Amino acid sequence: MAPADMNGSLSLTVWLMTVDVGTDVPPVNETLTRVVVLMRLLGWAWLIALVVTTMVDVKEANKAVLAGAAVIATAGAAITLLAVKRGFLGEPWYAVFDGAISMLLVSAGWLADAGDFVAGGYPMSWLFIAAYATNLRWTVFASLLATGVFAILHVVMDLDPVRIVGSIQFVVIALVAGWAFDSLRQREELRLVAETERAEAEKLLAEERETATRLQERSEIARQLHDSVLQTLKLISSSAGDSGEVRYLARVQERDLRRTINEYQSPHRDSFRARLLDARASVEDRYRVEIEQVIREDTEMTPELRALIEAAAEAMANAARHSGSSTIDLYAEVRPDGVQINVRDRGRGFDSGTIGSGGMAHSIIGRVTEAGGTADIKTGPNRGTDVSLFLPMS
Numbered sequence: 470m471a472p473a474d475m476n477g478s479l480s481l482t483v484w485l486m487t488v489d490v491g492t493d494v495p496p497v498n499e500t501l502t503r504v505v506v507l508m509r510l511l512g513w514a515w516l517i518a519l520v521v522t523t524m525v526d527v528k529e530a531n532k533a534v535l536a537g538a539a540v541i542a543t544a545g546a547a548i549t550l551l552a553v554k555r556g557f558l559g560e561p562w563y564a565v566f567d568g569a570i571s572m573l574l575v576s577a578g579w580l581a582d583a584g585d586f587v588a589g590g591y592p593m594s595w596l597f598i599a600a601y602a603t604n605l606r607w608t609v610f611a612s613l614l615a616t617g618v619f620a621i622l623h624v625v626m627d628l629d630p631v632r633i634v635g636s637i638q639f640v641v642i643a644l645v646a647g648w649a650f651d652s653l654r655q656r657e658e659l660r661l662v663a664e665t666e667r668a669e670a671e672k673l674l675a676e677e678r679e680t681a682t683r684l685q686e687r688s689e690i691a692r693q694l695h696d697s698v699l700q701t702l703k704l705i706s707s708s709a710g711d712s713g714e715v716r717y718l719a720r721v722q723e724r725d726l727r728r729t730i731n732e733y734q735s736p737h738r739d740s741f742r743a744r745l746l747d748a749r750a751s752v753e754d755r756y757r758v759e760i761e762q763v764i765r766e767d768t769e770m771t772p773e774l775r776a777l778i779e780a781a782a783e784a785m786a787n788a789a790r791h792s793g794s795s796t797i798d799l800y801a802e803v804r805p806d807g808v809q810i811n812v813r814d815r816g817r818g819f820d821s822g823t824i825g826s827g828g829m830a831h832s833i834i835g836r837v838t839e840a841g842g843t844a845d846i847k848t849g850p851n852r853g854t855d856v857s858l859f860l861p862m863s
Contacts, residue, residue: 497657501650502553505601508594513546515589516574523583531581538577542591545570549598564595564602568611571595572618579626586622596643605647612643739770741778741808745801748782756789759796766803768862776840777810777860783832784812784856792816792854807842807861815853821846833858 520539524532545567552558571592578587592615599611619636622628742764749760768774781799788797794816801810824834824846833856837844842860 497653498559501601501653502558505558505594505597506549506553508590508597509546509549512590512592512594513542516542516587516591517589519587519589523578523581523585523587527581527583531583534577534581535583535587538574538581538587541570542574542589545574545591558598559602561602561607564599564607564611567595567598568614572615575615575618576622579622584626585628586619592639593642596639597646600643600646600650605644605651608643608647608650609640612639615639737767737769740767741770741774741803742767742801744770744775745778745781745799745810748778749785749799752782752785752789756786758789758794760785760799761796762799762801764799764801768803768808773840773842773860774808776836777808777842777858780833780836780844780858781810781812781856783829783836784858787829787833788812788814788816788854791819794853805862807859810858812856812858813853818848818850818852818854820850821848824848 517539520535524535527535549558549567552560552563557563571588571594574591575586575588577583578585581587596608596612596615600608616636616639619639620633623630623633623636745764746762749762752758753760781801785797785799788794792814794814796815798811798813800813801808829846833846834844837858837860840860842858844859845857846854847857848854
């Protein structure tokens, strides 16, 4: 990657580290909805308590007015819950509708000739609905309307004029609720914008990393081609008169290229196939023999598989040293129940009765059995040798 690109990635990484976005924070609207519902239920409970206590002191004919107020308040609370469920709690028309109900309930004490208000906290909860459905400006307007209605009723009901000053509470509540709701929503918008920008920045950083990885892989392939293929071609050119050497060099290069391809294709960090091919290449280079391999599937290396490969390498080395055959067959398969490796040659073979007393018993059979596997050697004079190794896998 060019220095400029590296600097850009570094700057982007530093910026991402400075963005503090709380992914566990619940949506603000959900929290505000709970606040509105709680205030409405508290306002309704307050109103019901006042109606119950006031009924004792009013005339029998006016008790129906208070009972009606309780029914309307209960219906209003139920409609609030319905508004939450149906999703129209934040609609301005609902705030107007609820305001009309609230002002009607404010008048209930006057209509029942109760000598005082019985609205409880219902009008106050309406200001929270107004703040939820609109903004600070309209919430303050709603509070001024409520203050005006209360002031008029103070005069009509012949209440102490000083009490009118108490109606200023509606303006205070409107200012607090409206400002709080607006501020929280603005913060929510900023949070969502920050999350979006962060997601876009992470995507850009991932693309830059992917590009850098591809460039690194290309550089690695180019280096391998330069260090192996080009040098081998030069050696082949200088050894053109020796057909055996040319054949050997070409085979070595083919083997290395296949190994490189397998490494790039393998999903494993430490590949069984790659380690087995390394062992095969080591024997080929040391003894100048050809080992034809068939390897089916692949798996992640384990200490037990390392012991299995060491035993297979010893079997290939024995075949190269003693069989007299110029070609050795290597077969390996990764199965669900375990890993199977066979090393075969078509050479002179030997007496199978000497297996238990020779070095093969320790170097091959001993390695596999200690790892939890099994080894079977079939051979005979002039019959070649077949070494079968198996390691069970859970």
